[in-house]
Amino acid sequence: MFSVLPSIAREIAMLAPGFRALSISVNASRIVSPDFGKQSLDEACQSIATGGPAWADAHLSAWADVFRKFGAKPQRTACSAEALRKRTLKAGSLPSIDPVVDLYNAVSLLYAIPVGGENFEAYVGMPRLVIADGTERFDTTKDGAPALEAPENGEVVWRDDVGVTCRRWNWRQGVRTRLTADAKQMWFVLESLPEMPVTALHDAGDALVDGLRLLMPDAAIDTRLIGLHIQ
Template sequence: MHFRHADDIWAEHPTLVAGVARAGGITPDGDVDAALGPLHAVARARLAGAAESDLPEIQAWRRTFTRLGLKPTRYRCAAESLLRRFRREGTLPRIHPLIDLGNALSLAYAIPVAVFDLDRVAGFLEVRHADGGERYLTFGGEVEHPRPGEVIFADAEGRAHARRWTNRQSGHSAVRDGTREVLVVAEALHGSAARDVPALLTALVEGLQRAWPGAVRTAVLSAGAPRFPPD
């Protein structure tokens, strides 16, 4: 199994920085509580000083969505949606310890973090433009077909595991109690992304190894090294 962005994605979005981690041995009883508090505190401090839409990380995604033909106040990157909810409610619901960790990292860094159950991904996962024939399963169980040209996460069987790039993941490969091996992807486009994405990966690895001790493989991808693991 490998992960990559298509060449035209790198060409069209030259400021993109993507961090990837692969981890196994995931169970639904991992303890991530020690990581969540500090990460939530960082998010609260950032939101006390600015609205989520004013954060440079979110502004970069809004500009990108606009260029992709998406109205950024209708379709938000996942990090902005989480920050909006966190600002309104002061917390997020607990779902699964790995999702809770990913959400907390996304809040603290204002960077979208996607987590995929690799047992539910066929062959590979590629960020590319849709041809319109792919299938996307909503969390409500409905099947959608991304519009041609939409940026999606696609596997070898033509299943879309995320729509509108970082807007929404699919229910098909969402983490659940039976999840054991995952791929985590963090993507950013803002000016300090080359520093922030590796920092997020470091915090992710620390949280993973505390909750589920074991080996974690990571990489920061670029146009010159777009594949994980490398060829």
């Protein structure tokens, strides 16, 4: 069983004291319940009308504050959880993408937490959360065609040894490591700030793991709590 152990630059503590996350590594197996992800997403979308957990607004507001600290404008480039929530409130639902992607988007909506899903086979080295200097490469698409861009100097990014895998902390994922249900090695990261109780973070992780086991019962899964304050 492989285990993804991301590193977090100490400068992150200045931006987001108490940041913590769950790192979930998955040796995938055959999907036996392909409709489960969409069902989970549909149910999560329906639940948004009730307002979500008691701490949801405070948690998303805290993420907006963190984004402002490193120069991002959350009204234009919100954290992934806020973006999903806004799209759901506007449209009433989200389109199905893929059983695994639908599942982790459902968890993100239900727990008001940014959740990233990555194809770990595409990584070179371990993931690390760092402050960009503006020279890094980020692979994306522009007008439907492959394109390269660079993050802004001072921007918080996830990266590996090749380049940036996600810009503005958890705003936009790169193409190279994008996850689909065909991936053999999957990595998920659930990112929280102190406004979200740590028990709720673990509940969100359990919901994702339980869903993955329903999707692919033979998968091997490893979960680790990470953060600068954790020894």
